[in-house]
Amino acid sequence: MRFLEPMAWAFAASLVLVVLLHLLKRRRRNVPVPSLVLWERFLQDTRASHPFQRLHFSWLLLLQLLALAVLVAALARPVWVTSVPPAPLRVLILDVSASMQASDVAPSRFEQARAQALRLVADAAPGEELAVIRAGVQPQLVQTPTRDHASVRKVVSALEPTDAPGRLMPALRLAEALVRQQPDARIELFTDGAAADWDEGYASLLPLTEHRVGRQGENLAVVACEVRVDPEPPQAARLVARVKALSERALSALAELRFEGELLERRPLVLEAGQSTTLAFALPEARAGLWELSLETRDDLAVDNRVVLPVRAPRPVRVVLVSPGNLFLERALRALPWASCVVATQPPPDLAGVDVLVLDRVPLQGWVSVPVLAFGTWPWEPGTDTRSVESPTEIVDWDPTHPVLRHVQLEGVHAARLEIRPPLSGAEVLAECRWGPVLLAGQRDGCRFVWAGFSVLDSDWPLRVSFPIFMANAVNWLASDSRTPDAVRAGEPVSLRLERPVWEVEVEGPEGQVWRWTPGSLTDRPVFGPPERCGVYRFRSQAGVSVVCVNLLDENESDLRARASVLKEPERVAGGSGTGLFVRREFWAGLAAIFLALLLAEWWWYHRRSV
C-alpha cells in the first residue's frame, strides 16, 4: 500500500486534540429545583419520540453540514486543472566513463564535471526542472525531471566514474526524448569528449551545451593484451601486449609481469609521443592462475595501466561427429591438435561435456544446447525454407572478416548439390553462390551454429587447403561459445557457460565485495553485467567457479589528449512559445484543515451556548 500524500498523516495530530477535548472534565453545577417533573418531561420531549421532526434552523446544524460537506469534498480529492507555462527543463548528462578518472585536472575530470553540474543546479531558477542522466555503458535516467533541486544535488553527488568506456549517443538520445516537446529545454553535457561514439552531426541538432572538462592528459596505456597457450606439451605460453603513449611527449614506464602476485619479469619502457610498442613475454610453462601486466609510470589515468588475464590449463575441445560416414570430416577434425573427436551415426542423447556437435547430413531431434556445425541438410527444421539446387554451383562471394573464414579462400569451390536458405535473423551470411546463401553462421537458441548448404562429399572443397583451415576456425569459434570467456573488456557483458542450470550465482567483485546475483531464470548460460569495474570477477554456483577478468583495453578511452569541441552555442528560443502543461493541483489537505476548524468551531459553539 502506498500513499499519494503521506504528509496527510500530520492530521493524525487531530486525534490527540479530540482525546484532549474529551479529557476536559465536564463540571456540573448542583442546582436545587422544586421538582424534576418538568425537567424529566422536557428531557423526554427532546428525546426522539418520533423518527422525524420538522427541520429547524440551527447554527450547529449549519456547522455540521458545512464540516461534512468539506470532508466529502476532501475525500473526493478535488484538483485544480490549470494550464501553466512549461517550466524550463535542463537535462544534465554526466559522462562516467573511465577517462573521466583522469587526474590531469585536480582532483579529476569527473570531480570537475560534478562541481560544474552542482554549480548549475545551484544557479537554476526555483521553478526550473532538472533531470540527470548517467552516461555509462548504458544510459541511465538517475533523476527524472523534478523541481526538487535538493534531490538533484543528492543524485549528482552520489555519482561515481566507472572503469568502462563511455557511450554518449544513447544518453543523448534519451535526453532528446525528454526535451523533444519542450522548446525551452536544454541539455547540459559534462564530458571530456573521449567517447568513441560521439556524433557531432547529431549533437549539433540538439539544444546541447557541452561542458568540456580536462586538459592535455598524458597517458601510457596497455591497449591490447592476450595470453596464448601452446596446446602441445610442454604447453608454453606467450603473453603479448601492446602499449601506447597517448601523449604529446615521450613517456617512460616499467612493465612488470606478475603471476599470482609474484613478480616474474620487469622491463623498462620508453615511448615517444604517440608511439606504441608490443611487449611479448615468453613463458616456458603456462601455469594456471592470474597473470598480471602492469605499467609503473606517472600518467594521468591508472585504470589502463594494469591488465589481468587468467590462464587455464588447456583442455581439448570435445567434438562429436554425427555422420553416416565422411572420411574428410573425420580426418579434418582429428587433425586438430587441441580437439578430440568422437564419431557417431546418431546424435548422442547426453551432450554434457560436448563442446561442438558436427552434423553431416543428419537432422536434429529436439533442442540441443551445444554449438552445431552442420553440413548438407538444415538440421533443425529440414525441408522448410530451403531450396535445392541440383546443378554444380560455384561459391562466388564470402566474408573473409568473419572469424570462421579467416584465412579461408573459397574461390573455385564447387558443389554438385546444395541447399539454398534465405538469411535468418541472428545469422550472418558467410558465403553465397549465385542462387543465394550457402554458408551461414550465427546464434540459435542461445548457441552458435555454422551451416554449410552442401555436403563435403558433393563438393571439391575437401581437396583444397582452405577446408582444414575452415574446420579449425569453425570448431575454434564454436568451442569458444561453449566456455566462459577468460577475459572481457569493461562494459561488455559476461556470458557464463555453466555445467548445469542454476538459479543463483554468487559474485565476488574486484574489491572483494560479494553479492548474490539472480539471472532471472533457471539457465546454464546466464549473462552478467556489463561490468563497469576492472578487475577479477569470480562466479560461484553449484556448477562450479568461473573466473573472468575485466580490463579496459580501449585505446580511444585511454586517449586523454585534448579534443576540441566543434559544437556551437545553440540559439536561445524565446520563452512562452511552447505548449502549456496541464497541471493538476490537489487541495484536499486544505479542505481537511477547514473540516478540522469547522469541527472545533462546532464544538466551541455547542459548549458556548450551553452556558
Place this chain on the structure above:
Amino acid sequence: MSLLVGPELQRVLDRLRWSSRQWARSMAHGEQRSRARGHSVEFADYRPYVAGDDFRHIDWNLYGRLDRLFLRLFEEERELWVHVWLDASASMRWGAPEKFRVACQIVAALGYVALGSGACLTVHVYPGPGDRVGQQRAAGAPTGAAAAETGQQFQAEQGCEVARQWACELGLRRLRGRGRALRFFRCLEGLLPGGHIELEPWFRAQAAPIRPPAVAVVVSDFLDAKAPTGGLATLVARGLEVHAVQVLSPQEWVPDTYGELRLEDVETGLWQEVTFGRYRLKAYQRTVQRYVDQLREYCRRHGTGFVSVRSDADLAKLLAREFRTLGLWS
C-alpha cells in the same frame, strides 16, 4: 389588615360574593341565601295553593283581591362547606415571589370571600406539620460538632414548631363568618412549607369525612412526580365541586440557570443531569405549557375548574378575572 390581604385587595374581595352551584344542594341551614325555597324572612315568589300546603303561608290579602288562594314563598338560607387544600410541600417554598406565599394569598382571598358569603371554611394543609417542620429544620440545621452540641435544643425547637403548626392548622378548621377572617389570616401566615407526602392516600383519608355538597379548591403547583392529579381525582370521586389553582413561579417558566447542571429535587432528593442552554429554552417552555395544558384538559374532562397562575402575577386582577371564570364568586 393582614400581610396576605392588603387593603386594596380587601376592597376588591369585599365586592365579591361566593357563588356556587352547590348552594342549592346544601341541606344545612345557614346564613346564606339560596335558590331553594324555605322559611327565611326573604320573600321570594308566589305559587298557587295546592291541597296539603301549609295554611300559614297563604296570602290572604291576595285572596281578598283575586278570590284565589296563593302561597307566599320565602328563600331558604343554607350553609355551604368550602374546603381549601393548600399545598405546603417543599416545592412550594420556591420561586421569587415564593409560590407558597402567593398560594397563601390566594387561599386567604378565597377564605375571605367564603367567610363573607356565609360558608363554612376549612383549610387542609399538606403535608402534615411533622413532615413540614422536620424537613425545613433539617435544611437549616447545623452540622458536625455544632449539631451535637445543639441537638437537644434543636429537638426542643422542632417540637415547639410542630405544635405551632398544629395550632395554625386547627385555626383553619370550620371557620364561619367574616369575624373569623383575622384569625384565619394569622393562621395562614403562621404556616411553614416543607416536606413531601404521597398525595393520593393523604387526600383519600382527608376527603373521607367530607360529604357533598361542598366546594373543594386545591391550591398547589401540581408538580408531584407520581400522581399530580391524584388528589383531584379523589375529590372528584367524592362528588365535590372541585377547583384547581396551580401556582408556578416565574423561574419554573423561564429557568435562569444554564450549562451543565445537576438538578436536585428538593422534595425527593432525586437528581437529574441536564445540559441546558438558552437554545433549549423554547423547548422547555413548550414542555411546561404542554404540562399545564394537560392539567387543564384533565380538569375539563372531570368537570373541574382550573386556573394556572404565576407567582408574580397581579393578584387583584387575577382574583377578579380568572377566578370569576371558575364560577367561584360573582
